Amino acid sequence: MKVLVYADVEAGQPAAVARELVTGARALAGPGGRVDLALFGADPSAAADMGVDRILTLPALAAAPYDPAAHAAALSAAIAAAGPDLVLMGYTTAGLDLGPVVAIRHDLGLVSYCQTARAGDGAVETESQIYGGKLIARAATPLPALLLMNVGAFAEAAPAPGQPEVVTLEAAAPQGLRFIDATAPDPDAVDITRADRLLCVGRGIGEADVIEEAQEVAGLMGAELVGSRPVVDAGWLPKERQVGKSGRRVKPALYLALGVSGAPEHIEGMGEAGLIVAVNTDANAPIFDHAHYGATVDLTDFLPAFRAALEGR
Numbered sequence: 001m002k003v004l005v006y007a008d009v010e011a012g013q014p015a016a017v018a019r020e021l022v023t024g025a026r027a028l029a030g031p032g033g034r035v036d037l038a039l040f041g042a043d044p045s046a047a048a049d050m051g052v053d054r055i056l057t058l059p060a061l062a063a064a065p066y067d068p069a070a071h072a073a074a075l076s077a078a079i080a081a082a083g084p085d086l087v088l089m090g091y092t093t094a095g096l097d098l099g100p101v102v103a104i105r106h107d108l109g110l111v112s113y114c115q116t117a118r119a120g121d122g123a124v125e126t127e128s129q130i131y132g133g134k135l136i137a138r139a140a141t142p143l144p145a146l147l148l149m150n151v152g153a154f155a156e157a158a159p160a161p162g163q164p165e166v167v168t169l170e171a172a173a174p175q176g177l178r179f180i181d182a183t184a185p186d187p188d189a190v191d192i193t194r195a196d197r198l199l200c201v202g203r204g205i206g207e208a209d210v211i212e213e214a215q216e217v218a219g220l221m222g223a224e225l226v227g228s229r230p231v232v233d234a235g236w237l238p239k240e241r242q243v244g245k246s247g248r249r250v251k252p253a254l255y256l257a258l259g260v261s262g263a264p265e266h267i268e269g270m271g272e273a274g275l276i277v278a279v280n281t282d283a284n285a286p287i288f289d290h291a292h293y294g295a296t297v298d299l300t301d302f303l304p305a306f307r308a309a310l311e312g313r
């Protein structure tokens with residue numbers, strides 16, 4: 001199978017999601033298959049270690065700010081050149097911008113929110129998390145098709161040194177859009193998607209004062225402190241520390257959830273964590289359906305006891 005991956009770019013480098021998609025693309029392509037990378041916002045050398053067979057690029061866009069019309073035209077050119085059975089994109093801002101446009105242009109079946117993808121007989125079988133993860137929709141979509149994959153659906157590919165062929169595309173410059181400004185994320189802001197351990201506080205903390213204690217315990221654990229949406233909406237933690245559907249999707253080795261009920265929109269962001277430990281006074285809280293370990297304890301009792309245990313180590 002021929003698979004084309006569109007690479008989101010951050011700060012001139014293929015984003016982590018692009019490396020994840022290459023993992024999935026290699027599995028879907030199978031032995032003897034081909035994986036091409038459409039890389040428009042960066043120099044091809046930035047993707048030399050991604051383990052793809054070819055890099056399809058458009059030099060005019062490499063140093064230019066992201067422009068959806070220009071990227072849609074370039075991705076169309078890449079699809080025309082590569083003739084893929086399957087196009088993989090992240091369910092990201094760029095994926096949302098471009099996926100439906102090129103799917104219509106090239107008559108590709110489009111499936112969104114995909115958490116898994118498997119090659120079937122002339123089709124691709126997917127599981128999509130819809131309604132905030134409340135429903136899993138299974139689909140078998142005839143090829144050629146385009147999948148918008150959830151961030152974190154595949155593991156990030158390890159660097160694979162090699163010399164992929166670089167193919168230079170030609171695409172007409174689209175008219176009508178004018179780039180005005182881009183706001184980069186605060187470079188000092190924490191990237192919780194990279195943390196190995198996370199301590200998450202939910203509405204169960206009750207008041208802002210508990211944040212300080214939780215922050216200290218997180219420090220002792222070597223963890224980043226994150227929160228559910230109500231905690232962020234209350235202004236107790238900054239937005240970049242929100243986990244869930246409208247926050248970040250994380251996959252740490254350890255996720256300790258204190259006073260988090262386990263709503264589908266929260267689980268959507270952390271359900272893939274390696275080890276989930278939940279502390280909640282309600283034994284029927286849905287978080288316990290996802291946790292590997294749990295304790296029905298009041299977190300105001302748990303925090304000082306846990307802190308003392310960590311300090312005593």
Ligand SMILES: Cc1cc2nc3c(=O)[nH]c(=O)nc-3n(C[C@H](O)[C@H](O)[C@H](O)COP(=O)(O)OP(=O)(O)OC[C@H]3O[C@@H](n4cnc5c(N)ncnc54)[C@H](O)[C@@H]3O)c2cc1C
Pocket residue numbers: 132201202203204205227228229230231242243244245246247248258259260261262263264265266269279280281282285297298299300
């Ligand atoms: C479109 C959309 C997007 C959303 N995006 C997100 C998102 O990105 N992230 C997110 O988190 N939510 C998101 N939500 C909100 C989500 O539906 C839930 O409302 C939210 O996750 C609940 O947060 P919580 O678990 O902290 O609070 P609650 O649901 O209020 O749960 C608090 C829990 O704390 C427990 N508790 C109370 N006191 C204590 C105590 N002293 N000790 C121990 N446990 C205690 C309670 O038993 C309860 O289980 C979204 C909703 C929508 C509709």
